[in-house]
Amino acid sequence: MKMNGARIMLECLKLEGVDTVFGYPGGTVINIYDELFSFKDIRHILPRHEQAGVHAADGYARATGKVGVAIATSGPGATNTVTGIATAYMDSVPLVVITGQVPTPLIGNDAFQEVDIIGITRPCTKHSFLVKDVKDLPLIMKKAFYIARSGRPGPVLVDLPKDVQIATTEFKYPDTVDIRGYKPTIEGHPKQVEKAVTLLLGATKPVIYVGGGVVLANAAGELTSLARKLNAPVTTTLMGLGAFPEDDPLSLGLLGMHGTYYANMAVTNTDLLVAVGARFDDRVTGKIATFAPHAKIIHIDVDPTSIKKNVRVDLPIVGDVKDVLTRMLKVIEERADKVAEFRKSLGPWLEDIKGWKEKHPISFKQTSNVIKPQFVIQKLRELSDDDAIIATDVGQHQMWTAQFFTFTKPRTLLSSGGLGTMGYGLPAAMGAQAAFPKRQVIAICGDGGFQMNLQELATLVQNRLPVKICILNNNFLGMVRQWQELFFDKRYSQTCMELPIDFIKLAEAFGAKGFQATKPDEVESVIKKGFKTPGPVIMEFKIAREEKVLPMVPAGASLNEMVLNA
Amino acid sequence: MRHTITVLVENEFGVLSRVSGLFSGRGFNIDSLSVAPTNDESISRMTIVTSGDEQILEQISKQLNKLIDVIKVIDFTDESAIEREMALIKVTAEEESRAEVLRIVDIFRAKIIDVTPRSYTIEATGAPAKIEAILELLRPLGLKELVRTGPAAIGRGAKGWKG
Ligand SMILES: Cc1cc2nc3c(=O)[nH]c(=O)nc-3n(C[C@H](O)[C@H](O)[C@H](O)COP(=O)(O)OP(=O)(O)OC[C@H]3O[C@@H](n4cnc5c(N)ncnc54)[C@H](O)[C@@H]3O)c2cc1C
Ligand SMILES: Cc1ncc(C[n+]2csc(CCOP(=O)(O)OP(=O)(O)O)c2C)c(N)n1
Ligand SMILES: [Mg+2]
Numbered sequence: 001m002k003m004n005g006a007r008i009m010l011e012c013l014k015l016e017g018v019d020t021v022f023g024y025p026g027g028t029v030i031n032i033y034d035e036l037f038s039f040k041d042i043r044h045i046l047p048r049h050e051q052a053g054v055h056a057a058d059g060y061a062r063a064t065g066k067v068g069v070a071i072a073t074s075g076p077g078a079t080n081t082v083t084g085i086a087t088a089y090m091d092s093v094p095l096v097v098i099t100g101q102v103p104t105p106l107i108g109n110d111a112f113q114e115v116d117i118i119g120i121t122r123p124c125t126k127h128s129f130l131v132k133d134v135k136d137l138p139l140i141m142k143k144a145f146y147i148a149r150s151g152r153p154g155p156v157l158v159d160l161p162k163d164v165q166i167a168t169t170e171f172k173y174p175d176t177v178d179i180r181g182y183k184p185t186i187e188g189h190p191k192q193v194e195k196a197v198t199l200l201l202g203a204t205k206p207v208i209y210v211g212g213g214v215v216l217a218n219a220a221g222e223l224t225s226l227a228r229k230l231n232a233p234v235t236t237t238l239m240g241l242g243a244f245p246e247d248d249p250l251s252l253g254l255l256g257m258h259g260t261y262y263a264n265m266a267v268t269n270t271d272l273l274v275a276v277g278a279r280f281d282d283r284v285t286g287k288i289a290t291f292a293p294h295a296k297i298i299h300i301d302v303d304p305t306s307i308k309k310n311v312r313v314d315l316p317i318v319g320d321v322k323d324v325l326t327r328m329l330k331v332i333e334e335r336a337d338k339v340a341e342f343r344k345s346l347g348p349w350l351e352d353i354k355g356w357k358e359k360h361p362i363s364f365k366q367t368s369n370v371i372k373p374q375f376v377i378q379k380l381r382e383l384s385d386d387d388a389i390i391a392t393d394v395g396q397h398q399m400w401t402a403q404f405f406t407f408t409k410p411r412t413l414l415s416s417g418g419l420g421t422m423g424y425g426l427p428a429a430m431g432a433q434a435a436f437p438k439r440q441v442i443a444i445c446g447d448g449g450f451q452m453n454l455q456e457l458a459t460l461v462q463n464r465l466p467v468k469i470c471i472l473n474n475n476f477l478g479m480v481r482q483w484q485e486l487f488f489d490k491r492y493s494q495t496c497m498e499l500p501i502d503f504i505k506l507a508e509a510f511g512a513k514g515f516q517a518t519k520p521d522e523v524e525s526v527i528k529k530g531f532k533t534p535g536p537v538i539m540e541f542k543i544a545r546e547e548k549v550l551p552m553v554p555a556g557a558s559l560n561e562m563v564l565n566a
Numbered sequence: 567m568r569h570t571i572t573v574l575v576e577n578e579f580g581v582l583s584r585v586s587g588l589f590s591g592r593g594f595n596i597d598s599l600s601v602a603p604t605n606d607e608s609i610s611r612m613t614i615v616t617s618g619d620e621q622i623l624e625q626i627s628k629q630l631n632k633l634i635d636v637i638k639v640i641d642f643t644d645e646s647a648i649e650r651e652m653a654l655i656k657v658t659a660e661e662e663s664r665a666e667v668l669r670i671v672d673i674f675r676a677k678i679i680d681v682t683p684r685s686y687t688i689e690a691t692g693a694p695a696k697i698e699a700i701l702e703l704l705r706p707l708g709l710k711e712l713v714r715t716g717p718a719a720i721g722r723g724a725k726g727w728k729g
C-alpha cells in the first residue's frame with residue numbers, strides 16, 4: 001500500500017511492538033502528529049519537556065526491557081533530547097529517538113529551527129540515521145530497532161526531514177536485517193568458558209562482581225543460580241542492583257565509592273574476581289593501582305571495548321551474559337565433584353566476610369526528633385509491594401536508596417548511574433508507570449533534582465499515572481554539600497536552597513495530592529497514606545539536613561580507605 | 567609506537583566524522599588519514615597513522631570496530647605492509663641552488679611538475695621514510711610549501727582484502 005513517510009514511521013513502530021511513545025509536537029513533526037491523530041494502535045504520552053520525554057522512554061525501557069521510543073521536533077525540540085539521550089547512552093539503555101528535521105533542500109542553510117542533531121548527538125548515540133529518501137525509511141527503522149536492542153544496547157537517533165514525512169511510497173517492512181559492519185558476538189567461546197570454570201574452582205577467595213549487563217541481558221536467574229551453586233559471594237554495582245537478591249546471605253550489596261565496608265574489603269582481598277556485565281567504572285574501582293590487588297580477573301562482557309579498558313584482565317570472555325552464564329552452569333554441572341570440594345574450601349573466606357559484616361554493617365544513627373533519610377528508605381521497603389519499581393534521582397537520596405532499600409528483583413531500580421543526571425527520577429518513574437499501570441512505582445527524589453523536571457506532575461495527573469513521589473528534603477544540594485563538608489572546609493558555596501518550597505501546595509496546584517512528615521513518628525503514616533491515595537502523590541520528608549552518605553571512598557583513594565563514621 | 571591502521575567503511579556521508587570524532591573524543595592521536603572509495607563503490611578505505619602504547623592501540627582498534635559503519639579494521643605492524651605516500655613540495659630554486667634541487671630530485675626519482683624562475687614544484691612518492699629523507703635534503707634550500715597525502719598501506723603477499 002502507498003503511504004506517506006509519517007504513516008510509514010508509525011507502521012514501523014507498530015510492527016516493532018511499540019505500544020507507547022513519548023513525544024512533543026512542533027513544525028517539523030506536525031505531519032507525524034497528523035497521522036497519529038487517527039492511528040489507534042499506539043498510545044502517545046505528551047510530557048511537558050522533551051528531556052522528560054526521553055527519560056520517560058528510558059524508564060519505560062529499563063522497566064520492561066523493550067526499546068523505548070521518543071519523538072521531538074527539530075531545533076530546540078531536538079536539543080532538549082540531548083541530556084536524555086546521553087543518560088541512556090551511558091547506561092546502555094535501548095531507545096529509538098525520532099527527531100523532525102527541516103526539509104532536505106533546506107538542510108545546511110541555517111533554516112528556521114534547524115540544528116545538526118546527528119552531529120550534536122554523535123558521541124552519545126550508538127548510531128544515528130538521517131533519512132534522505134522515503135524509500136529508505138522502512139529499512140532504516142528496522143536497523144534502528146535492531147541496533148538499539150542487540151549487543152550492548154543503546155540509543156539510536158533517526159532524523160526525519162519534513163519532506164520525507166510527506167513523500168509517499170509503497171510500504172513493505174523488511175523481515176530481516178543484515179548489517180555487514182555490525183555483528184555482535186553473542187556466544188561465549190567454549191574454551192574460554194572451560195578455562196573460566198577451572199580458574200574459579202581453583203580460587204579460595206572468589207567474588208562475583210555483577211553489573212548492569214546482567215540486568216540488560218535478563219540473566220538474573222542464571223547469575224543467581226551460579227552464585228548459589230558455588231556458594232560464592234556477590235557484590236553489585238549501582239546498575240546491577242536487583243540482579244542478585246540482596247537478602248541472600250551471599251549478597252555483599254553495593255561496592256565502590258559508597259559501597260559497603262564488606263564488599264570493598266572482599267574485593268580488596270579476593271583472589272579471583274569474576275566481573276559479569278560490569279565495566280570497572282572509576283566510582284567502583286577507586287584507585288586503579290590498588291584495585292583487587294591480589295586477584296586474577298575474569299571479565300564477561302558483550303562489548304569488547306569494555307574489556308581491558310581500565311583494568312588488566314586475565315581471562316576475557318566476549319559474549320552475552322545469559323549465554324555465557326548458561327554455558328558456565330553446564331560446565332559446573334559436569335564437574336560436580338570439584339564443585340563440592342570447592343564449596344567446602346570456601347569456609348575460611350566466608351568467615352572473613354562474616355567478620356567484616358559484623359564489624360561494620362551498613363547502618364545509621366536513629367534519632368527521635370529528626371527524620372533520618374535511611375529510615376525513610378527502610379520504611380519504604382517495608383511498606384511497598386514486593387515488585388514495586390523504584391526510580392531515583394541523583395544525589396545523596398540515590399545512594400541511600402542503593403544502600404538501604406534491599407533490592408531483590410531485576411528491573412526494579414531505575415537510576416542514572418553513568419551520567420548522573422539530576423531530573424531523571426520523576427520522568428523515568430512516569431515511563432515505568434506507563435508500562436505497568438498496575439504496579440507500584442515510586443520516585444525517590446532530592447529537593448534539588450525534583451525541581452529539574454517537576455513540570456511532569458502535569459503529565460502524571462493528565463494521564464492518570466499514579467506515581468508515588470518521595471522527596472527527601474534536606475533543603476540542600478546534599479551530595480555536593482557533603483563534598484564541601486569533607487573536602488572544602490564546610491564552605492557551602494551555592495548548595496543551600498534558601499527558599500523553602502511548599503511541596504504540598506505544589507502538588508495541589510497540579511491536581512495531585514501531597515503529604516508531609518517532619519518527625520520520625522510521622523514517616524510511616526505518611527507513606528501509608530501516600531500509598532493508599534489514588535493518583536499521583538507527593539510525600540515530602542523533612543530530613544536531617546547535614547546527614548552524610550557513608551561509607552565513602554574519597555575520589556582517587558583505594559577501596560579499603562573508606563570514611564566509615566561521621 | 568607508530569601504527570598504520572586500515573579501516574574499510576561504508577561509503578556513506580557522515581562516516582568520516584564518526585571515525586575522526588572517535589579519535590578526538592577519546593584523546594587518540596591521528597598523525598595522518600587518507601580516504602578514498604575502493605574497487606567496490608559501496609566501500610571506502612581509510613588509512614590512519616596513529617601512535618600510542620599497546621593498550622591504547624587495542625582500544626582504538628576495538629572502538630573502530632564498534633562503529634556500525636566500520637566493516638573491517640586491519641592493524642598493520644611494521645613488517646606486514648607496504649606503505650606509500652606522495653608529497654608535493656614547492657622549493658626555492660634560484661641560481662646557485664637550481665642544479666642542487668635537480669640532483670636531489672634525480673636521486674629520489676621524484677619529478678618536477680612546475681617550474682618558475684625562482685622555484686620548483688616537486689612530486690615525490692615513496693615510503694614515508696623516503697619522503698622524510700628528501701625533505702631533509704630540500705629543507706636547507708628553502709621549503710616554500712609542502713603537501714603530504716599521508717600514507718596508503720596494503721598488505722604484503724598474495725592475500726587481499728576485498729573491497
Ligand atoms: C552520585 C553517584 C554515585 C555513585 N556511586 C557509585 C558507587 O558507589 N558504586 C557503584 O557501583 N556505582 C556508583 N555510581 C554509578 C557509576 O557511576 C556507574 O554508573 C556504575 O558503577 C556502572 O555500573 P556497571 O559497571 O554495572 O556498568 P553499566 O553501565 O551498567 O554497563 C554494563 C556493562 O555490561 C555490558 N553489557 C550490556 N549488556 C550486556 C549483555 N547482554 N551481555 C554482556 N554484557 C553486557 C556493557 O557492555 C557494559 O560494559 C554512582 C553514580 C552516581 C551518580
Ligand atoms: C543536571 C545535573 N546538574 C548538576 C549535578 C551535580 N550534582 C550531583 S548531586 C547534586 C545535588 C542534588 O541535590 P538534591 O537533588 O537535593 O539531592 P540530595 O543530594 O540532597 O539528596 C548535584 C548538584 C548533576 N548530577 N546533574
Ligand atoms: Mg537535597
